[in-house]
Amino acid sequence: MASPKFQGWLGKNPESVNGKMEWGEFEPKKWSEDDVDIEISHCGICGSDLHMLKSGWGPTPYPCVVGHEIVGRAVRVGDNVKHVNVGDRVGVGAQARSCQKSTCPDCSAGLQSYCGNETINTYGSIYPNNEGKSYGGYADYNRTNGGFVVKIPDGLDSAVAAPMLCGGVTMYSPLKSYGCGPGKTVGIVGVGGLGHFGVLFAKALGASKVIGISRKSDKRDDALKLGADEYIATGEEKDWETKHARSIDLIVCTVSSEKMPLEGYLRLLKTKGTFIQVGAPDGGNLPPISAFTLIMNGIKVGGSAIGSPGEIEEMLQLAADKKIKAWVQERPLKDANKAIVDMEDGKARFRYVLVNENYGHH
Structure with a gap:
């Protein structure tokens, strides 16, 4: 399948955190056969999104599409990815890649979120070897390394699953x-x-x-x-x-x-x-x-930092088995600017989840 058209809410400067993100096209990382393209249905809003939009943790490489609690449908799956098929409901958390080498003490022990050789965040990271930049989930599509794409268990609502991913x-x-x-x-x-x-x-x-x-x-x-x-x-x-x-x-x-x-x-x-x-x-x-x-x-x-893909799968299964319900409030993706301002004002009880009104209409 050809690449879909990647569009999303671009933060172009630190002012964007005040509800000034702009909708536009962006160029995802270069495709590799290790990657998965996801049509996004839901994306949770995390405090990290606000820190990054305003360059709170150091300079952000603008333009930046934030969002790392992504749920959607796999629409293109690289040949090297064996655990995901086109059409599967999948999720991505805060990390998009680690070195994944068998010689890495962290990756080989299932501690990918602590990899000292390469940590690519789901947004705002520059890939090595001119592969491009990582862009997050306030968007129609996301491209992430298959090792960090997890399947969402049946019986777990997408809006409830999204904020669990980070x-x-x-x-x-x-x-x-x-x-x-x-x-x-x-x-x-x-x-x-x-x-x-x-x-x-x-x-x-x-x-x-x-x-x-x-x-x-x-x-x-x-x-x-x-x-x-x-x-x-x-x-x-x-x-x-x-x-x-x-x-x-x-x-x-x-x-x-x-x-x-x-x-x-x-x-x-x-x-x-x-x-x-x-x-x-x-x-x-x-x-x-x-x-x-x-x-x-x-x-x-x-x-403690986020969690590994293995821990995410284990947690989602526990949530499905025990019927754990995150307290979420759904907001339309088109109103993302208003939602981040409300989040900054502490109005969320307890997590906002953006719902993509374009999902399924591409």
Whole structure:
């Protein structure tokens, strides 16, 4: 099949984050027989999209089409791709390629999202060897390396699956890796787009108790509806860090602020507990941590990035089996500019998903 026509919402400068993306054509990466072309039906809006549109994590190579929670239909499949057929419902998360070499300690261990040799993001990356640039999912089509295209299980709605491809797996991966399960108490800091997945997946993985932690109490009811057993409002509850000291085995933190009460969060951990940071602030700085807090409590502090294609498949299957419903609000792709402004204003409960009104009409 010939290449489809690639069109999407182009961010042309940092102003584009203020609802000033422009619809237009773009040139995807050069086709190779390792690639899959996807006609996009749905794309989740992720906080990363806003960071990239405004060059928050370093200079963005404009023009840029953001969006890395892509669901659609495979319309062209390279000869080297064996697990996907034309017509399959598939998804792409935040990563479009790694080196995939058998000699790579990360790729060969199923840790592609940590590959030190080559990491191509689903948008805003420049491919080596003049292969072009990566463009994301606020568009009609996407082209991605087949190794990072996953099949969406039957029984999972496309709009629900889309935000799991980045937001969902960003929480699923550390929960799974750091022992969330029966007998464990898990804390989720920040009950937003990421945090709501944290509560859902901590419960699905069998945690005995899940605690939502946020600054204000206005998310309490939502957290409990999602399945949290308790809720701590750090900005409103007096002496919260003393009252809840040493009560949590694992905390996953989605908040990215230099002003967050990090020392307080760490005091909530049981002896030998683990704190994993997934929120990435512009500039990358976290509040300082006292060595004594780490030493006297025997705790570990770490970080976690997205997740591998294998983890995404595992998570989607769990979501299908356990009927996990992400809280999504569907928005038409044609209104993407309004949707990113609403997202920036914190109006999403908890994930916006763009629905492509052009899908199936090409």
